[in-house]
Amino acid sequence: MTQQSSVCDLTKEVPDSLLLEAAEWFAVLRDGRASSVEREGWQIWLATSDQHFFAWQYIEQLHSNFSSLKSCAQPDDIFQKITVVNRRLISRRKFLSSIGLVSLGALIGSSVLNNQSGSLPWIVFMPDIRTGKGEIQNHSLADGTALWVNTRSKLNLHQGVDSRIQLFSGEILIDSIKADPVPIYIDTRLAIINSATKVCFSVYCDQNKAIITVFEGDVQMTIASDSTVQSLHTGQMLTLHSDGRSEKASTDANRRNWIQGSFTANRISLGTLLHELERYYSGFISVSPAVSDLEVYGNFPIQDMNTVIKMLESTLPVKASRPLPGWIKIEAIKTV
Amino acid sequence: MINDSLYFKTLYVEHNNWLKRWLQGRLGCHESAADFAQDTFIRLMTTTRKVQFDSGNEARAYLKKTAKNLCINRWRQQEIERAWIETLQCTSEELHPSPEHQVAVLAALEQLSQLLERLPEKTARAFMLAIVCDLTDQQVANEMGISDRMVRKHVAKAMLACARLSIQNTVHTLLE
Structure with missing residues (x-):
């Protein structure tokens, strides 16, 4: 199993004092109103060494982690909710550090805690296999079946007389066409998918939906909401929503193209394309509304954003800039 | 990397029941105590860290610490997820962000929760206004009644805390 280790060396390579300097420069430049003297100072600082640049990138990357919050609920609301969550955690933490509850206390504690935590058995915090952003893994199961794991996925894998996969989030592709397969079960929150024959299919799941796509062979599935059993055959794709709705369609090739590292755009909007590719890009991509509806065609390499940008710039009236490392901004070419 | 299985078996036999009892005494629930104990041993x-303890007490101290961290992390995820679901329930469905976006939001909220508990109140507020709301230094300064220079100080302090936290988490993840 591969592990990303690039950041692991960070503590050794970038001393705390450099991170502080990077954070200070970030605070100066953040709102885009720094003076030219300040900007020059930053450029000089940045060019001092690779370490300086690395520290800067690290801070910048952290900043982009919070970008998803900008478009959602009221920040004040977030602030308040997090404050409440943290306060509750403090009191729960105290339980852990206490000497222990006596039996009566244990009973009360039990009901309080059960009530507080609710039943969310699908929260996973230590999966067997986990991929980072942009990472695609290929595993070979004991029976020769290929298991592909797409970007940002979490799953557990048990192998015995059959193969069992608990897919918590993300996307996998199972290919047992060339294998002598044992039965396989894929457990998602919305359905359990299984097959005992040679098959090639993919399963995508997130909090709200699961998408099962069969490229070759047959799969059966038991739908969690009503315990009905359905079959899917070559060329079929089923989307299950957590509210119980479902839709059948024909196969979307992009549910498999990722194992080749590509995404095929066929008359989709630029905004949609970049939204898809952002799943693989560990940074932030912004598209100006003026160009986000442009239609795009072609095969795009999902793990190479630089090439994608070049392709877009050569075929569409757009230009890309990088206001800060990790941030790609796509706008219309200004006509004079 | 998997640690020496014989040594691990000994640890499990010697301490599993003790750990379960210890957790049950604190959580008051037999099932979650068993779950957390199990997860602690799996971890x-x-x-990838070399696990070798000089004494039973040292092993138990390590197990206790690991189990505590697991509890806190899981509770945080649960609390955040619940708060988020509440937020969604208060907004009409067509305004809900895409599932992918929601995954990013949950991750960001978790990070935010960890970060804010490490920051003094004013720094936390400045961070929210500057980073999450994306206000300019001047706007944050007006909002909080402090100088631009102080805003920058708070933001730098918060970003450094954020970097330290992230490094700590990354190291944990890689050692899992």
Whole structure:
């Protein structure tokens, strides 16, 4: 199993004092109103060494982690909710550090805690296999079946007389066409998918939906909401929503193209394309509304954003800039 | 990397029941105590760190610490997820962000929760206004009644805390 280790060396390579300097420069430049003297100072600082640049990138990357919050609920609301969550955690933490509850206390504690935590058995915090952003893994199961794991996925894998996969989030592709397969079960929150024959299919799941796509062979599935059993055959794709709705369609090739590292755009909007590719890009991509509806065609390499940008710039009236490392901004070419 | 299985078995036999009892005394729930104990041992078994204790007490101290961290992390995820679901329930469905976006939001909220508990109140507020709301230094300064220079100080302090936290988390993840 591969592990990303690039950041692991960070503590050794970038001393705390450099991170502080990077954070200070970030605070100066953040709102885009720094003076030219300040900007020059930053450029000089940045060019001092690779370490300086690395520290800067690290801070910048952290900043982009919070970008998803900008478009959602009221920040004040977030602030308040997090404050409440943290306060509750403090009191729960105290339980852990206490000497222990006596039996009566244990009973009360039990009901309080059960009530507080609710039943969310699908929260996973230590999966067997986990991929980072942009990472695609290929595993070979004991029976020769290929298991592909797409970007940002979490799953557990048990192998015995059959193969069992608990897919918590993300996307996998199972290919047992060339294998002598044992039965396989894929457990998602919305359905359990299984097959005992040679098959090639993919399963995508997130909090709200699961998408099962069969490229070759047959799969059966038991739908969690009503315990009905359905079959899917070559060329079929089923989307299950957590509210119980479902839709059948024909196969979307992009549910498999990722194992080749590509995404095929066929008359989709630029905004949609970049939204898809952002799943693989560990940074932030912004598209100006003026160009986000442009239609795009072609095969795009999902793990190479630089090439994608070049392709877009050569075929569409757009230009890309990088206001800060990790941030790609796509706008219309200004006509004079 | 998997640690030496014989040594691990000994640890499990000697301490599993003790750990379960210890957790049950604190959580008051037999099932979650058993779950957390199990998870603690799984983590111990799969950590890439070399696990070797000089004494039973040292092993138990390590197990206690790991189990505590697991509890806190899981509770945080649960609390955040619940708060988020509440937020969604208060907004009409067509305004809900895409599932992918929601995954990013949950991750960001978790990070935010960890970060804010490490920051003094004013720094936390400045961070929210500057980073999450994306206000300019001047706007944050007006909002909080402090100088631009102080805003920058708070933001730098918060970003450094954020970097330290992230490094700490990354190291943990890689050692899992």
